[in-house]
Amino acid sequence: MTSPISTTSIAGLNAATKASGNGALDQTSFLKLMTTQLQTQDPFAPMDNTQMVAQMAQFSSVAGISEMNASLKAIAAKLDTGRVGDAAGWIGKSALIAGDFVNRGTDGSYTGQVNLDASADRVTIDMLDTNGLIVHSETLGKSEGTVTFRWDGNGDAGPASGPLRVRVTAKNGSTTVATTTNVWTPITAVQSPAGGSAQRLVTPNGLIAPDAAIRLG
Numbered sequence: 001m002t003s004p005i006s007t008t009s010i011a012g013l014n015a016a017t018k019a020s021g022n023g024a025l026d027q028t029s030f031l032k033l034m035t036t037q038l039q040t041q042d043p044f045a046p047m048d049n050t051q052m053v054a055q056m057a058q059f060s061s062v063a064g065i066s067e068m069n070a071s072l073k074a075i076a077a078k079l080d081t082g083r084v085g086d087a088a089g090w091i092g093k094s095a096l097i098a099g100d101f102v103n104r105g106t107d108g109s110y111t112g113q114v115n116l117d118a119s120a121d122r123v124t125i126d127m128l129d130t131n132g133l134i135v136h137s138e139t140l141g142k143s144e145g146t147v148t149f150r151w152d153g154n155g156d157a158g159p160a161s162g163p164l165r166v167r168v169t170a171k172n173g174s175t176t177v178a179t180t181t182n183v184w185t186p187i188t189a190v191q192s193p194a195g196g197s198a199q200r201l202v203t204p205n206g207l208i209a210p211d212a213a214i215r216l217g
Contacts, residue, residue: 096183097205119177149166
């Protein structure tokens with residue numbers, strides 16, 4: 001007399017199927033297992049119909065999840081393509097990003113923002129070249145919140161070129177006020193690697209993620 005195949009035996013067959021290189025239990029493999037189970041069961045003690053229905057329902061659920069995952073991947077691929085198209089529309093514009101190196105914008109100016117943690121009586125904004133020399137400096141009076149700065153790039157020694165480091169000194173009396181800096185940088189291209197990694201905006205400040213852009217201008 002042949003004993004019925006148990007759930008443990010089915011799990012072993014599943015493991016053997018994966019080990020043989022199939023990678024997953026598909027519908028054909030499941031039907032083969034079900035047929036084998038019916039052929040080898042004890043005719044005097046056949047499998048309980050409830051168990052069979054439960055197994056079929058479980059497989060149906062797993063198959064449905066696999067199909068749903070495939071559909072979601074297809075949708076994600078389409079959305080990613082759409083995002084590339086959207087980001088491509090940013091080329092030629094400028095993005096406001098966090099940083100203290102400002103590049104010449106499309107209009108030739110150096111523009112950005114200083115964010116003050118508290119009110120300040122005096123704010124000094126220096127722009128330094130690659131040699132650490134100040135090429136432009138301006139001092140603001142009482143300021144608070146976000147302060148915008150803009151320099152046309154024309155200094156005593158002629159037009160500035162290349163990136164400039166922004167150095168901010170903010171004081172409230174004798175107390176130093178903490179600051180952060182945002183700068184405008186032009187977007188020259190969009191990089192979308194064929195390997196599927198996240199796209200990046202190509203700027204003079206380097207590659208940046210689209211969600212790193214605080215604002216477009």
